[in-house]
Amino acid sequence: xxxxxxxxxxxxxxxxxxxxxxxxxxxxxxxxxxxxxxxxxxxxxxxxxxxxxxxxxxxxxxxxxxxxxxxxxxxxxxxxxxxxxxxxxxxxxxxxxxxxxxxxxxxxxxxxxxxxxxxxxxxxxxxxxxxxxxxxxxxxxxxxxxxxxxxxxxxxxxxxxxxxxxxxxxxxxxxxxxxxxxxxxxxxxxxxxxxxxxxxxxxxxxxxxxxxxxxxxxxxxxxxxxxxxxxxxxxxxxxxxxxxxxxxxxxxxxxxxxxxxxxxxxxxxxxxxxxxxxxxxxxxxxxxxxxxxxxxxxxxxxxxxxxxxxxxxxxxxxxxxxxxxxxxxxxxxxxxxxxxxxxxxxxxxxxxxxxxxxxxxxxxxxxxxxxxxxxxxxxxxxxxxxxxxxxxxxxxxxxxxxxxxxxxxxxxxxxxxxxxxxx
Numbered sequence: 001x002x003x004x005x006x007x008x009x010x011x012x013x014x015x016x017x018x019x020x021x022x023x024x025x026x027x028x029x030x031x032x033x034x035x036x037x038x039x040x041x042x043x044x045x046x047x048x049x050x051x052x053x054x055x056x057x058x059x060x061x062x063x064x065x066x067x068x069x070x071x072x073x074x075x076x077x078x079x080x081x082x083x084x085x086x087x088x089x090x091x092x093x094x095x096x097x098x099x100x101x102x103x104x105x106x107x108x109x110x111x112x113x114x115x116x117x118x119x120x121x122x123x124x125x126x127x128x129x130x131x132x133x134x135x136x137x138x139x140x141x142x143x144x145x146x147x148x149x150x151x152x153x154x155x156x157x158x159x160x161x162x163x164x165x166x167x168x169x170x171x172x173x174x175x176x177x178x179x180x181x182x183x184x185x186x187x188x189x190x191x192x193x194x195x196x197x198x199x200x201x202x203x204x205x206x207x208x209x210x211x212x213x214x215x216x217x218x219x220x221x222x223x224x225x226x227x228x229x230x231x232x233x234x235x236x237x238x239x240x241x242x243x244x245x246x247x248x249x250x251x252x253x254x255x256x257x258x259x260x261x262x263x264x265x266x267x268x269x270x271x272x273x274x275x276x277x278x279x280x281x282x283x284x285x286x287x288x289x290x291x292x293x294x295x296x297x298x299x300x301x302x303x304x305x306x307x308x309x310x311x312x313x314x315x316x317x318x319x320x321x322x323x324x325x326x327x328x329x330x331x332x333x334x335x336x337x338x339x340x341x342x343x344x345x346x347x348x349x350x351x352x353x354x355x356x357x358x359x360x361x362x363x364x365x366x367x368x369x370x371x372x373x374x375x376x377x378x379x380x381x382x383x384x385x386x387x388x389x390x391x392x393x394x395x396x397x398x399x400x401x402x403x404x405x406x407x408x409x410x411x412x413x414x415x416x417x418x419x420x421x422x423x
Contacts, residue, residue, distance in 0.1 A: 002022050002023050003020055003021070003022040003028065003063060004063070005062070005063055007020070008020065008028060008036070008058060008063065011030060013030055013031065013032050013033070013034045014030075014032065015032055016032065017029060017030065017031050017032065018030040019039075022063070022066075022067070024070060024074065025040050025041040025042055025070070026038070026039075026040050026055070026066060026067060026070045027039055027040075027041070028058060028066075035057065036057065036058035036059075037054065037056075037057055037058070038054065038055035038056050038057070038058060038061055038066040038069075039052050039053070039054060039055065040052065040053045040055055040069075040070045040073060040083075042073070042074075042077060042083065044082050044084075045077060045080045045081070045082055046082075046112075051082075051084055053073060053083050053084055053087070055069040055070060055073075056069065076183075079183045079184040079185075080182065080183055081108070081183045082112075085108055085111050085112065086099075086104075086108055088107075088111065089104045089105075089107040089108035089111060090104050092107050100141055100142055100143065100180075100185045101138060101139050101140060101141060101142065102133070102134075102137045102138055102139075102140055102141075102142045102145060102176065103129075103134050103137075103138035103139065105142045105176055105179065105180045105183075105185060105186075106129055106133075106134075106138075106176045108179075109175065109176050109179040110122065110125060110126055110129075112179075118246070118268070118269065118270075118271065120246055120314075121271075125172055128165065128168065128169050128172060129169070129172060129173075129176075132153070132156070132157050132165070132169055133153060133169060133173065136152075136153045136156075137149065137150070137153055142176070142177070142180045142185055142186050143180070143185060143186040143187065145177075145190060146190050147190040147191075147193035147194055149190075150170075150173060150190050150191060150194065151194055151197055154166045154169060154170055154194070154198060157169060158198060158199060163198065163199050163200075163201055163202075164201045166198050167198055167201055170191055170194060170198065171191075173191050174189055174191035174192065177189040177190065177191055206332045206334040206335055206338065207327075207328060207329050207330055207331050207332045207335055208331065208332065208334070208335030208336075208337075208338035208339050208342070209326075209330060209331050209335060209339060210338065210339055210342040210343060212343065212347065212394055213394075215239075215339060215343070215391070215394050216394035216395055216396075216397055218326065218331065219239070219391060219394060219395035220395055220397075221324045221325070221326070222235045222236055222324070223236070223395070225320060225323075225324060227320055227323065228305060229291065229294060230291065230294070230295065230302050230303065230305070230312060231302075231312065231316050231317065231320050232320075233287055233288075233290060233291040233302070234248060234249065234302045234312065234316065234317055235317060235320055235321075236287050237284060237287045237288070238317065238333075238336045239336045239339060239340070239391055240280075240281055240283055240284040240287070240384070240387070240388055240391065241263070241278050241280075241284060242336050242337045242339070242340035242341075242358070242359065243265075243278070243337070243360070244271060244334065244337070244360075245314070245317060245318075245333035245334060246314070247265060247269060247270065247271075247276075247360075248302070248317075249302055249311045249312045249313075249314070249316070249317070250269060250300070250311045251263070251265075251300065251301040251302060251311075252299055252300055252301065253292075253295075253296055253298070253299065253300075253301055254299075256280075256288065256301075258280070258285060258288060258289070258292075261279060261280040261281075261282075261285055261381075262277060262278070262279060262280060263277070263278040263280055264276075264277055264278075265277075265278065270360055271360070274360070276360045277374060277377070278358075278384075279377070279380055279381040279384045279385075280384070281384045281385045281387065281388030281389075282385065282388065283388035283389075283391065283392065284384075284388065288301070295308070300312075302316075317333045318332065318333050321333075337359060340355070340359075340387065341355055341356075341359060343390075344383065344387060347390075348383075348386060348387070348390060350383050350386075351379070353376070354376055354379050354380055354383055355383070357375060357376060357380065358380050358383065358384070
């Protein structure tokens with residue numbers, strides 16, 4: 001039977017908490033100290049997992065008020081919105097914000113997407129919106145924001161010269177508006193009306209050294225680096241694995257099997273959200289063996305200088321390159337990837353799909369299926385070792401491997417091994 005105020009007042013607390021049930025998941029939790037808390041039990045819209053929402057304290061929140069709050073939460077749930085996430089978004093945005101303000105909806109969207117994002121990606125999106133959108137549009141009802149108002153906000157970013165950021169913010173805003181439409185809090189997406197309204201982004205390429213002679217100079221400079229051993233080992237390993245800087249600095253010892261010479265990176269750390277396998281050359285193994293006595297007892301291979309509980313800073317490798325005299329126009333943290341891609345293709349004449357797969361790009365076969373992490377593993381193991389050997393040649397200053405003519409399929413050990421397997 002549904003609860004009544006009389007029944008609530010007459011029920012006395014006992015030695016253990018009691019639940020007085022009303023209807024549609026609503027109940028009153030009566031604690032031994034006499035306090036009475038309204039709770040609503042529901043299942044999350046995506047996972048189906050059970051969750052509980054607090055609806056206030058009796059008698060400040062009466063039975064009628066508790067039922068009204070429950071019904072409001074049920075409406076959100078019917079539209080695919082988790083009432084718990086909605087409440088957290090409202091609190092993060094501030095009590096003065098309207099329930100369907102742009103900021104509340106945006107924070108709710110971020111919370112829903114976070115589990116599928118790399119942490120740094122989520123932080124960048126949140127920071128963009130917090131700095132460049134929320135101050136002007138955050139408190140506005142999401143359904144009332146028009147294209148002109150959104151363009152005015154974006155032009156503030158353009159005016160300070162951050163055109164690429166403006167395009168990224170427009171993309172994020174469009175995603176928020178689409179989420180608002182799906183959850184029945186807006187009818188249209190004004191961001192779609194702004195196609196072509198922003199200045200085009202001038203293409204920029206991250207600086208990379210790709211000439212064999214200059215690569216040798218860089219490798220010798222790294223060997224002569226006088227900074228911390230952690231940073232030096234990260235610099236030395238970077239050209240051998242050519243991962244993204246964030247993937248390198250967040251390397252954890254539990255991901256490595258040095259006896260098998262493999263580094264298995266879990267999907268949540270990868271940009272494409274797919275597990276990635278890195279075969280380790282003898283040179284890469286030697287670097288890891290060197291740093292293992294120093295950091296092997298902790299979580300991270302390259303921990304922060306301040307605390308072993310965090311990985312090294314985003315700027316550690318970049319700052320070390322600058323200290324060694326390589327300007328931002330010469331070499332960047334991402335430059336090791338471009339270096340490997342260019343030289344493996346043009347000098348060692350490795351098949352492009354082997355290279356792209358090792359770069360953790362979305363490579364597909366002719367039938368459109370994405371390769372799994374072990375695809376062409378034998379060839380990639382050979383490629384990584386040949387690459388390590390070639391880097392040693394360049395570092396010694398003896399560039400004996402000439403540029404080869406495109407299409408010369410028998411000019412590398414990888415190509416020869418692949419041909420033998422095919423026959």
